[in-house]
Amino acid sequence: MPSPFPGMDPFLENHWGDVHTSLMTYARNQLKKRLIDDLVARIEEFVHLEIEGSDERPRFSPDVRIVEQPSGFQPDVSTEESVIAAQPWVIPLNVEWTERWIQILDRAGDRVVTTIEFLSPGNKSSPKAREQFQAKQQRLLDAGVNLVEIDLVREGGWALTAPRHLVPDNCSYPYRIIVIRGTHPSRAECYESPLRAGLPAIRVPLRPGDKDVVLDLQPLVDAAWEDGTYGPRLYERRESPRFKADDEIWMQAQIAASRPVGQA
Numbered sequence: 001m002p003s004p005f006p007g008m009d010p011f012l013e014n015h016w017g018d019v020h021t022s023l024m025t026y027a028r029n030q031l032k033k034r035l036i037d038d039l040v041a042r043i044e045e046f047v048h049l050e051i052e053g054s055d056e057r058p059r060f061s062p063d064v065r066i067v068e069q070p071s072g073f074q075p076d077v078s079t080e081e082s083v084i085a086a087q088p089w090v091i092p093l094n095v096e097w098t099e100r101w102i103q104i105l106d107r108a109g110d111r112v113v114t115t116i117e118f119l120s121p122g123n124k125s126s127p128k129a130r131e132q133f134q135a136k137q138q139r140l141l142d143a144g145v146n147l148v149e150i151d152l153v154r155e156g157g158w159a160l161t162a163p164r165h166l167v168p169d170n171c172s173y174p175y176r177i178i179v180i181r182g183t184h185p186s187r188a189e190c191y192e193s194p195l196r197a198g199l200p201a202i203r204v205p206l207r208p209g210d211k212d213v214v215l216d217l218q219p220l221v222d223a224a225w226e227d228g229t230y231g232p233r234l235y236e237r238r239e240s241p242r243f244k245a246d247d248e249i250w251m252q253a254q255i256a257a258s259r260p261v262g263q264a
Contacts, residue, residue, distance in 0.1 A: 002222075002225070002226070002258075003221075003222070003225045004235075004254040004255050004257065004258035005195075005251075005254060006196065006197055006198050007193065007194065007195060007196070007197055007198045007199050007218065007221070008152050008174075008175055008193070008195070008199055008221055009221065009225055009234075010154075010174075010195070010239045010243070010251070011230075011234045011235055011237070011239055012221070012224065012225060012228075012230075012234075013152075013153055013154065013155065013239065013240075014234075014237055014239070015228065015230070015234075016120060016121065016153060018224075018228055019224045019228065020100070020118055020120055021100070022220075022223065022224035022227060022228065023118050023152075023220050023221070023224055024043050024100050024101075024102060024118060025043070026219070026220040026223050026224070027041075027102055027116065027118075027215060027220055028041045028042070028043055028102055030215060030216065030219070030220070031102070031104070031204070031213060031215060034213045034214065035104065035206075035213060036210070038106065038107045038108065039104055039105065039106060039107065039113065039206060039207075039210075040104070040105050040107055041102055041103070041104050041105075042102070042103050042105060043100055043101070043102055043103075044100065044101055044102070044103050099120070099122060099123070100118075101115055101116060101117045101118075102115065102116040102117075103115050103116075104116075104204075104206065106207065112140070112143070112145050113145065113146065113206055113207055114145065114146040114147075114148065114204060114205060114206060115140055115145055115146070115147060115148070116148040116150070116204065116215070117137075117147070117148065117149050117150065118150050118152065119133075119149065119150065119151040119152075119153055119159060119160075120153060121153055121155050121156050123156070123159050124151075124153065124155065124156025124157055124158075124159045125155075125156050127157070129156075129159075130156075130157055130158070130159040133159050134159065134161060137149070137161045138161070141161070141180060141182060141185045143182075144182040144183070145182050146179070146180065146181050146182045146204075146205040146206070147161060147178075147179065147180040147182075148177075148178075148179050148202070148204055148215075149161060149176070149177070149178050149179075149180075150176075150177050150217070151175060151176040151177070152175050152193075152221075154174055154175075154241055155240070155241065160176055160178055161178070161180060161188070162178050162180070162188040162190070166188075167188075167190055168190060170192050170194075171190035171191060171192055171193075173244075174193075174194075174195050174243060174247075175193035175199075176190075176193065177190070177191040177193050177199075177200070177202060177217075178190050178191070179191075179202065179203065179204070179205065181205045182205075183208055189203070195243065195247055195250075195251075196247075196250065198218040199217035199218040199221060200217060200218075201214050201215065201216040201217065201218075202214070202215050202217065232258075232259065235255050239251075
């Protein structure tokens, strides 16, 4: 079965790590077919480490990461033969999350022309995280870089570079897509992204004098849904946060209509 939603599938937010990686890869691949020869799209990555009890958030760029699987943890304990200790859940105290974005580079000198961000909960989860994200974006604007910010995650606060009170309601619910051109950093181009319609194809600015390149967002989401092999079980878990009441009713009707005949 395909996704029952014509646009962004809200339930994909429950698997955002997988979906985010897919969206970045598909967007990079779509762009590279449309860019002129002296421009290239690349995925950049930093890893943030949230240290328990500290406001610091060190950031580094890994070459290779080796991760120990939780199942490999076996506590060394002595017990009486008649007592079997319960197996504990092991949780990390230093939480690691990865920030990825796409850069369009001028091959001559690898100069950054445009950055494309698919926001994640880590960008929006706290005032400090939002402040750091916006500060990074402002540094890029100060350098004349074009910004494309795509927010398909409703969890967390407002993190976009454009102030919330300036973005029209029809461009801020439920999803947000803005473009700020490095040549005109005092204005933003906003795109509607309603729940009940497909995501738009947006104009991605390049260098002054270059024609914009088109990034078609809906095929990216469709491919992430299909390649993630989610299926009907995706809808067993409630979406969070909730939508407006009439949208909630519409969503449940979409899910019900997508089920095979005879399946509750």
